[in-house]
Amino acid sequence: MSDLEAYRAKAAAWCEAMVPEFGKAARKGLSVEDDLALGRRYQKAKFDAGYAGINWPTDLGGQGLGHLEKITFEGEEMKHGFPNVYFGISLGMPVPVLMQFGSDRAFVKERVLKALQGEEIWCQLFSEPSGGTDLAGLRTRAETDGNGWKINGQKVWTSWAQYSDYGVIVVRTDPTVAKHKGLTYFWVDMKAPGVTVRPIKLAGGDSHVNEVFFDDVKISDDHRMSPVGGGFGVAIATLMIERYVATDSAGFGPHLDLFVELAKDVQLNGRPAIEDGRIRQQIARNYAMRAGLDSINRRARLMMQAGMTPGPEGSLNKLVAVRSRQKLSELALDLQGNAAFAFDEHASPKDDWASSWINAPTGRIAGGSDETLLNTIAERILGLPQDHRPDKGIPFNQIPA
Amino acid sequence: MSILYDEGQDAIATESRRVLEARVTKDDLLPLLEATGEYHQGFWATAKEQGWTALALPETHGGLALGLVELGLIAHQTGRTLSGAPFLTSSFGAAKAIELYGTADQKTRWLPGLASGETIGAIAFAHGADALPQHPPVAFDDERLDGTAIGVTGGLAADIAVVFAERNGTPVLALAELGSAERVAVPSFDNSRCVAELRFDGTAAETLLTGDAARDAALHILALQAVITAHEQTGGAEALMETARDYAVTRKAFGQPIGAFQSIKHRIAELYGLVELARANCIHAAAREDRDDFVTAAAAARLSATEAYDTAARDCVQIHGGIGVTWEIGLHLHMRRARSLAIEQGSSLFWEDVLVDRLSGEAA
Numbered sequence: 175m176s177d178l179e180a181y182r183a184k185a186a187a188w189c190e191a192m193v194p195e196f197g198k199a200a201r202k203g204l205s206v207e208d209d210l211a212l213g214r215r216y217q218k219a220k221f222d223a224g225y226a227g228i229n230w231p232t233d234l235g236g237q238g239l240g241h242l243e244k245i246t247f248e249g250e251e252m253k254h255g256f257p258n259v260y261f262g263i264s265l266g267m268p269v270p271v272l273m274q275f276g277s278d279r280a281f282v283k284e285r286v287l288k289a290l291q292g293e294e295i296w297c298q299l300f301s302e303p304s305g306g307t308d309l310a311g312l313r314t315r316a317e318t319d320g321n322g323w324k325i326n327g328q329k330v331w332t333s334w335a336q337y338s339d340y341g342v343i344v345v346r347t348d349p350t351v352a353k354h355k356g357l358t359y360f361w362v363d364m365k366a367p368g369v370t371v372r373p374i375k376l377a378g379g380d381s382h383v384n385e386v387f388f389d390d391v392k393i394s395d396d397h398r399m400s401p402v403g404g405g406f407g408v409a410i411a412t413l414m415i416e417r418y419v420a421t422d423s424a425g426f427g428p429h430l431d432l433f434v435e436l437a438k439d440v441q442l443n444g445r446p447a448i449e450d451g452r453i454r455q456q457i458a459r460n461y462a463m464r465a466g467l468d469s470i471n472r473r474a475r476l477m478m479q480a481g482m483t484p485g486p487e488g489s490l491n492k493l494v495a496v497r498s499r500q501k502l503s504e505l506a507l508d509l510q511g512n513a514a515f516a517f518d519e520h521a522s523p524k525d526d527w528a529s530s531w532i533n534a535p536t537g538r539i540a541g542g543s544d545e546t547l548l549n550t551i552a553e554r555i556l557g558l559p560q561d562h563r564p565d566k567g568i569p570f571n572q573i574p575a
Numbered sequence: 576m577s578i579l580y581d582e583g584q585d586a587i588a589t590e591s592r593r594v595l596e597a598r599v600t601k602d603d604l605l606p607l608l609e610a611t612g613e614y615h616q617g618f619w620a621t622a623k624e625q626g627w628t629a630l631a632l633p634e635t636h637g638g639l640a641l642g643l644v645e646l647g648l649i650a651h652q653t654g655r656t657l658s659g660a661p662f663l664t665s666s667f668g669a670a671k672a673i674e675l676y677g678t679a680d681q682k683t684r685w686l687p688g689l690a691s692g693e694t695i696g697a698i699a700f701a702h703g704a705d706a707l708p709q710h711p712p713v714a715f716d717d718e719r720l721d722g723t724a725i726g727v728t729g730g731l732a733a734d735i736a737v738v739f740a741e742r743n744g745t746p747v748l749a750l751a752e753l754g755s756a757e758r759v760a761v762p763s764f765d766n767s768r769c770v771a772e773l774r775f776d777g778t779a780a781e782t783l784l785t786g787d788a789a790r791d792a793a794l795h796i797l798a799l800q801a802v803i804t805a806h807e808q809t810g811g812a813e814a815l816m817e818t819a820r821d822y823a824v825t826r827k828a829f830g831q832p833i834g835a836f837q838s839i840k841h842r843i844a845e846l847y848g849l850v851e852l853a854r855a856n857c858i859h860a861a862a863r864e865d866r867d868d869f870v871t872a873a874a875a876a877r878l879s880a881t882e883a884y885d886t887a888a889r890d891c892v893q894i895h896g897g898i899g900v901t902w903e904i905g906l907h908l909h910m911r912r913a914r915s916l917a918i919e920q921g922s923s924l925f926w927e928d929v930l931v932d933r934l935s936g937e938a939a
Contacts, residue, residue: 434935448935458927461934462878466852469578469859476579487851494848545837551847552840556820559835 178479181243185250188223192216198255198522210337213257217292220258225251226290227265234273235287242478248420255522259382263333264289266419268296268342271412272361275399285340297364299329299343299386300409306331307546309344310353310406311565314388316345316360322394323347323360325368328387331540335371335384338364342412344405349571356570357405360397367391378533379519421491423467425499425537427523427530430460433506436527440509447509456505463498467491486555493547496537503531578862580648588648594621595656601905604657607767608911612731612760614767615659622663623692632670636686643799643861647806651857654810654884654916657908661768661919662695664807665729668800669696672737676748676783676792685735685750697733697753698800699724699773700793706921707739707793713775715740715747715782720756720775728919730771731760738773738780739793748789751780765915794929798873801920802860805873805880808916809853812880815887815909816846819894833894842890849883856880874930881917888913 194200196216201209220226221235228244230236237243251258269289276282288294305311314327325345335341341362348356362369368391373381400408424430434457437448447453467490474484506527507514514528521529538544552558565573580588599618607613622628631646632638646667653663670689673681688694702708702725713722720740730736733753740747757774784792820843823834833839856879860872888910892899899906917923932938 430934438935448931454931455927457934458874458878458930459882461930462856462875462882463852465859465872465875466855466879469855470851473578473855473858480579487855490848490851494852545841548841548844549837551844552834556816556840556843556847558820558823558840558843559832561835561837562831 178242178246182246182250185225185247188225189250189254189256192219192256193254195219196254196256201255201257203520209257210260213260214292216257217261217290221291227286230270230273230286230290234283235290240478242475245420245475252420252422255524260295260334260337261289261292263298264294264296264338267412267415268298268340268361270415271342271399271408272296274411275359275408276361277399278396294339295334295337297332297335297338297341298412299332299335299341299362301329301331303328303330307543309409310357312344312346312357314343314345315349316347316358316393319392322392323397325360325362325388325391325393328385330374330383330385332371332384332386333382335364335386336373336381340364341386342399344409346570347402347405350569351403352567353565353570353573354406355403357409358398358402359400359405359408360393361399362388362391362393362397366393376533376536378529378536421467421471421488421495423464423471423491423495424524425492425495425497425534427496427499427503427534428506428525428527430457430464430502432525433457433460433502436506436509440511442509453505453509456502460498460502463494467494486551489547489551489555492537492541493544493551496534497544499530500534500538503527503534507531578858580644584645584648587645588652591625591627591649591652592655594625595652595658599656599659601657601908604659604767604908605902605905607659608908609766611762611766612769614661614732614769618653618659619662619692622660627663628666628692629690631667632686632690633674636674636682637690638686643802643864644858646803647857647861650803650806651810651813654807654812655814657811657912658807659767660732661729662692662732664800664803664919665698665733666692666694666696667803668698668796669733669735669737671799672698672748672783672792672796673750675795677750681750681781681783688734694735695729695733697727697729697736698796699727699730699736700739700797701726701921704922704924706797706925707790710744711739711741711746713738713740715742715749715780718780718782720749720751720778720780722775724773724775726761727771727773728768728915730773731758731769736773737783737796738775739789740780742785745786746789746793747785748783748792749780750783751775751778753778755779763915765911768915768919794870797920798870799864801873801877801926802857802864804916804920805853805860805876806857808880808884808913809850809857811909811912811916812846812850812853812883812887815884815891815906816843816850818906819843819846819887819891822895839894842894846883846887846890849879849886853880853883871930871933874926874933877920877926878923878930881923884909884913885917 225247227236228239232238302312304313316323316325341364343360343362344357346356347358368389370387372385374383375381437453440447442450470487474488477484517528523530523533627649629638630641634640666689673685702712736751738749740749756778758771761770763770823839824832826833856876860876863869863872892906
């Protein structure tokens with residue numbers, strides 16, 4: 175057995191042992207607050223077992239291992255539906271950025287340790303009402319205020335802001351230069367005076383995203399994590415940190431074998447649906463697509479193991495998988511016909527077709543919309559030209575609204 | 576088997592691409608479309624000279640004892656440049672049938688010639704949409720074949736054929752010399768495939784396998800060929816995606832390269848996705864030969880590669896606009912090839928059923 179396989183076996187056994195306390199059955203029927211409390215205990219258990227901050231430096235409480243160990247653990251962990259969702263963003267982007275760019279190292283270490291143990295949660299304040307994909311078009315501003323700064327404006331789609339202790343934020347500090355050049359990156363205390371968080375209820379019924387308002391929120395200059403005007407670069411670095419994450423060719427929806435089971439169970443024209451050509455074609459097409467992603471991901475892992483950089487084709491994962499999930503979920507509801515009307519809004523998108531379907535649009539928009547991903551593939555991988563951008567090079571305050 | 580190519584495998588890809596790009600051009604291939612039964616002699620001479628015919632056959636019979644991975648790499652390149660003859664795949668299928676199911680005598684007799692390329696093989700399994708018919712139209716009795724096999728790729732030039740036939744309702748996998756069989760050339764939209772109708776009239780043939788074993792073996796041969804063809808399709812799709820990209824960055828309309836319009840750039844980005852999924856499935860399938868899930872992996876490769884090549888052919892022509900539909904530019908060579916490869920070795924309809932039978936536990 176390779177070292178990695180041994181690592182996987184140990185991780186699998188640990189996850190298995192956590193199921194009674196933290197698995198799907200233990201979470202069933204819990205309020206969000208109780209589930210979050212359970213999640214904090216789960217995160218602490220992960221930390222104690224050495225599965226938190228797997229690829230982070232040991233002097234900051236991490237395990238000092240590689241990306242491979244991290245995605246290996248995540249691959250095992252995702253099989254069980256543990257309450258880890260509250261920490262995904264926090265430990266995925268803001269806290270690693272703090273580790274990389276935070277200037278007060280004692281403060282950094284204290285925050286990182288608390289975040290790793292589930293005691294504190296960080297959010298990422300990027301998107302705004304005026305634009306999400308067009309990050310550099312943001313309007314929230316920070317003006318100098320004595321030796322520090324004063325923030326005014328609004329962020330939106332901020333995941334878990336209602337439970338967050340801290341956040342990282344990009345704001346405009348100079349509206350007289352081109353839009354990418356006038357941004358600066360800070361961290362903020364989410365409990366500070368002037369910060370108001372309002373949850374947004376999403377189509378599927380849950381409220382994990384928020385609007386966040388800043389009214390004369392005062393911060394000192396030691397909150398700054400980029401040079402003044404250098405915030406865009408740090409923002410891009412934030413988005414690059416999560417390149418090596420466990421992927422799921424089912425698009426974090428139900429796996430194809432559940433669809434095959436459904437097609438064997440239900441009747442269409444008096445015969446099992448699995449015998450119907452239309453259903454068979456969709457099963458075959460979806461299998462080929464998902465098998466392709468699985469093969470891309472297996473190859474990427476092997477390349478990492480061999481010390482090589484995986485190819486850019488990994489960027490297809492979310493684009494292909496979530497589209498496949500969305501359409502297959504619609505078809506699964508069709509297959510159930512009027513038996514599909516019964517809806518459990520608390521069911522998991524990973525094993526319930528209606529839940530998968532109603533939440534699928536979020537997957538195609540959050541973290542880079544399909545269209546943005548296609549642009550990225552076209553421009554970065556294939557060398558096609560950028561779209562026409564009339565605001566390019568124009569000082570931000572002269573761009574027509 | 577690893578799914579990362581090693582240095583030797585990378586060299587096979589680079590060298591075969593170099594040779595093919597130098598020796599097979601659009602100007603050679605266009606005239607072949609207007610003549611029935613002619614193939615690109617230079618291409619086939621190159622395949623023999625480079626040892627591609629011997630690549631995946633056993634050393635004891637003149638082969639190089641490499642496998643699907645290496646032959647797949649060559650096929651990817653022949654797909655890019657549009658191979659001028661179908662025999663790499665058809666002879667490979669015939670040779671594998673003899674290697675896996677033939678007698679020692681049959682191997683000694685046929686494999687060295689197939690390995691050197693002096694002998695050309697073909698596969699005659701399909702009838703219409705049915706790649707492995709329940710009741711094949713060719714009858715096998717008393718070591719003789721009777722009946723007609725339609726649409727046999729390479730059949731016009733082949734010396735031998737492996738035929739899926741029937742004896743009293745039982746399937747038979749038979750090996751026939753074609754010297755005495757009548758062959759009728761089929762004028763096709765992709766003429767260099769040398770498609771023929773094989774008319775057997777008491778043609779001498781030998782048994783390779785009978786019964787369920789014959790059907791299972793025929794499916795295995797089809798799967799082996801399908802993996803090679805899938806590599807060829809992926810190569811064709813990749814070349815078309817690059818052609819579309821190159822055109823989109825140079826051709827201008829309304830004061831900018833047409834590739835700056837999302838209707839064009841997203842179409843090309845979608846092609847990238849199809850090509851990479853097909854490539855990944857091909858690499859996986861080539862590494863699964865001799866495993867229980869080989870047919871499943873082959874089916875996935877085949878389905879994604881067919882979709883990639885057909886879509887790339889449609890979209891690449893569309894992105895070129897009027898110039899794309901001219902004879903001279905030759906994009907129709909790929910359009911034609913995408914369709915002939917989509918049908919050879921069984922269409923998507925066939926492989927969808929094969930795949931779902933396996934996923935639903937209806938096939939062993």
